[in-house]
Amino acid sequence: MNKSEILQIIQKKLSEKIDNLERLIDETRASNNETKSSMGDKYETSREMVQQEINNLQIQLNENLRAKNSLKLMNINAHQIVGLGSLVKTDKGLFYIAVSLGEIIFNDDKIFVISTESPLAKAMSGKSQNAEFSFNNNKQQIVKIW
Structure with a gap:
């Protein structure tokens, strides 16, 4: 088994998730800005719900960015005992x-x-x-x- 090739697949999949989350955050922010300009203060609750969604997406994005960074420290050499990178x-x-x-x-x-x-x-x-x-x-x- 070629662990470096597997690691590349994992990095690619994480990059795709990160790109998707960034796109969702941008789209959600854009919809929140449209709500602000067109609906006024009457819809504050709706805007707060959109902001909570942005916060949740940001948390997921940060977790995926941390995961991708942790892969840089991964030991791809053969292991004798099970641990990180095995x-x-x-x-x-x-x-x-x-x-x-x-x-x-x-x-x-x-x-x-x-x-x-x-x-x-x-x-x-x-x-x-x-x-x-x-x-x-x-x-x-x-x-x-x-």
């Missing part, structure tokens, strides 16, 4: 411990990109190849670590 194959699937992103496809394989803070990553953390761990009352075995 690509782990268990008898149940493939997991890349990096940021919370969900599923990606690489060379026809489904890889679940998960954060170190996720319960599954915590259950695997510090384990080595052939080790077993339990997650949601299901035993899994680590087949390989990259």
Whole structure:
């Protein structure tokens, strides 16, 4: 498995999310400005709801920007034990411990990109190849670590 190629896919997906969030924020701000100019103070509640939406989008944007920055620190060398930057194959699937992103496809394989803070990553953390761990009352075995 080529972890640097997987990391590029993750970075691209995060960049797309960031671009989309920035576009949504711009569009929402534009609609908020239109509301201000055309409706007056009578619709203050509506404008406040739009502002809350902008704030929520900004929080998501900041989280994605932090995630993208954290990828720059990622160690893509082979790992002996599971931790940040590990690509782990268990008898149940493939997991890349990096940021919370969900599923990606690489060379026809489904890889679940998960954060170190996720319960599954915590259950695997510090384990080595052939080790077993339990997650949601299901035993899994680590087949390989990259």
